[in-house]
Amino acid sequence: MGTFEGLLYGLQTATTPTMLFYSFLGVFLGTFVGVLPGIGSLAAISLLLPVTYYIPSTAALAMLAGVFYGSQYGGSIAAILLNLPGTPSNAVTSIQGYQLARQGKAGLALSTAMISSFAGSILGLIVLIAIGPLLARVGLEFGPPEYFCLMLLGLIAAASVGEGGAARNLAMVVLGILLGLVGMDVNSGVQRLNFGIAELIDGINLVALAMGFFGLSEIIASAGTSGGKVLDADTSLSSMMPDKQARRRILPAIFRGTAIGSFFGAMPGTGAGISSFMSYAAEKRLISGKPGHHPNFSEGAIEGIAGPEAANNSGAITAFVPTLTLGIPGDVVMALMLGAMLLHGIQPGPMMMQQNPDVFWGLVVSFGIGNLMLLVLNLPLIRLWVILLRIPFSLLYPAIVVFICLGVYSVSSNVFDIFLVAGIGAVGYGMSLLGFSPAPLLLGFVLGPLMEENLRRALLISRGKLTPFVESPISATLLAVCVLLILGAIVKSVRRQFVQRSIEVKN
Amino acid sequence: MGQRDFSGIIGGALLIAIGLFVAQYSAEHYTTGSLRRMGPGFLPLVLGLVLAGLGFIILVPAFFRPGKLPSIDSKSAIFVLGSIVIFGLLLPRFGLIVATFCAVLTCLIPDPKLTRRGKALTAVTISTITYLIFITGLRMNLMVWPLV
Secondary structure: HHHHHHHHHHHHOOOOOHHHHHHHHHHHHHHHHHHHHOOOOHHHHHOHHHHHHHHOOOHHHHHHHHHHHHHHHHHHHHHHOOOOOOOOOHHHHHHHHHHHHHOOOOOHHHHHHHHHHHHHHHHHHHHHHHHHOOOOOOOOOOOHHHHHHHHHHHHHHHHHOOOOOOOHHHHHHHHHOOOOHOOOOOOOOOEEOOOOOOHHHOOOOHHHHHHHHHHHHHHHHOOOOOOOOOOOOOHHHHOOOOOOOHHHHHHHHHHHHHHHHHHHHOOOOOHHHHHHHHHHHHHHHHHOOHHHHHHHHOOOOHHHHHHHHHHHHHHHHHHHHHHHHHOOOOHHHHHHHHHHHHHHOOOOOOHHHOOOHHHHHHHHHHHHHHHHHHHHHHHHHHHHHHHHHHHHHHHHHHHHHHHHHHHHHHOOOOHHHHHHHHHHHHHHHHHHHOOOOOOHHHHHHHHHHHHHHHHHHHHHHOOOOOOHHOHHHHHHHHHHHHHHHHHHHHHHHHHHHHHHHHHHHHH | OOOOOHHHHHHHHHHHHHHHHHHHHHHHOOEEEEOOOEEEHHHHHHHHHHHHHHHHHHHHHHHHOOOOOOOOOOHHHHHHHHHHHHHHHHHHHHHHHHHHHHHHHHHHHHOOOOOHHHHHHHHHHHHHHHHHHHHHHOOOOOOOOOOO
8 A cells, every 4th residue: 555545544544523522532642631730641541541441453553652642742742831841751841941931931832843743743653654664564574583683772872862871771781681471481481580479460551650650759859849839821822823923933943843853753663762862952953042043041932832742743754664664673762662552462663554454544643633732732722731730730649649549540540550550550650760760671571572472482492593683784783883882882982081080180 | 968979879779679570580590591591580580680680870960969968748658648558448348338448537537627527528528529520420430338
């Protein structure tokens, strides 16, 4: 099926009343969840996962995806008005956005964020449509060695680009893989690492892991605080539209942001979060201090919003590229989406376009429709979200805690999982205190068993020899990139030690 | 600023301990197999050793590096995690409403701003909302009221 026919087919699939309803529900919940601090798209998607059992597959995936990119929109609202980003990738938006809001230009900041997000999404969608089928065709050549190397690259990329040191992130990845190995080994029937606990035979509950590490640590950290003061925003539509001068600055920033976002989104192991940070750094370096440019970044520059917002939205969309075409999750949330697809019996990967073209193209078109819904609905609905932000956090987070308990329980109706999530929450909080970030761990958790399977198969076929990994051009290239990344990380940390040492010597 | 980066030291030490434990446990309890035919214990053993190695890489430089000890918000942690445990304990025998009510109250114990009435009111509100979402809306199979 060619791209054009695929799009038409997708349009047909995505515009049924069921699909439209669940797309809308997804983007609405996504924005809602993005606006609320302390709970992000990761939390919402993992809580909604068990619910999607009862919904037709494509609609369920469209809804979950809607939650994902919808939360990027909502998060920027919280970032600008409250200085508390709703999702990690909106963190940079709060830097410039809150500044502008303090100057009374909240409306401008909000509309810039919305428009850039929309533009980034649509451009990212074009990239997805252009590259997706091509990548799927390449993916058909992939065998176990290639898959193993690609997943390895994804994990190493996540470890070297994420924050904290590369060694810490790599340790998290390895720990994640080990946690993923808990439970029954499919090949031998042996129960691994569950220490006799019967409830762990099926492995650790993914929702419990995600909630415990991400949701609970956030909540514990924010529970004691009183939350920020919500700034007033003049939300009349006319005040919010950027004028011509602003438009001239926003547009190039959007294109730059989209390019950065699409690149990082499409790479396995990195996704929307990294994109926005990279874009912010790029904008700062490009714009700050340029003659004739009135803004410098300490005063509130809209490029600092437009670029990162375009980046994180395009990154969110292009993160689906490796997930759908190769079956390799682009980042943590994609790992959950992968889990959701497997639950519905859909095997993402190169075969997906042939076996489930309605799912692939239906999803693609639903992204476009969903983003359109977000743009059209959010500009007038901003007033609603602002009201939501005014609810004191101390009233919200107990509800969130209860929802987490119920969400975790709903996966296997096991009370053990509720205690499990508390335990994981404690560990996660400790980890964040010690400076270890949980995202690589979740990636390792999801990819680990898959990697073991591919490694085992590859070694079985080659009768124990490691040569196929370097003989095949694809896997050799991937391995080479892995090595480069590791070397790069080592060089970076050695250089940092030297710089620190020389500073100490000077003093 | 401390003399040593304690978070790195503690983190590294923990990783070494976990890594070595997993490696040793796997070697003892599961067949390792060979490269040609990987047994269930192969990957846990290798990864356990890798983890210990990474822990070592983190530990050693941290020893020579000054760092801050992070502040622990133990009050929030205890009450949030405690409320989850209470929820898990109450749900099977006392049902959704009681479990939710008690969990919310536990969460709010350390809150200095809400009055006792305010906390009770919040607990009632959240219990109602939870009922509406999970029982009425999602029709989850949950025991709602205590077994009387």
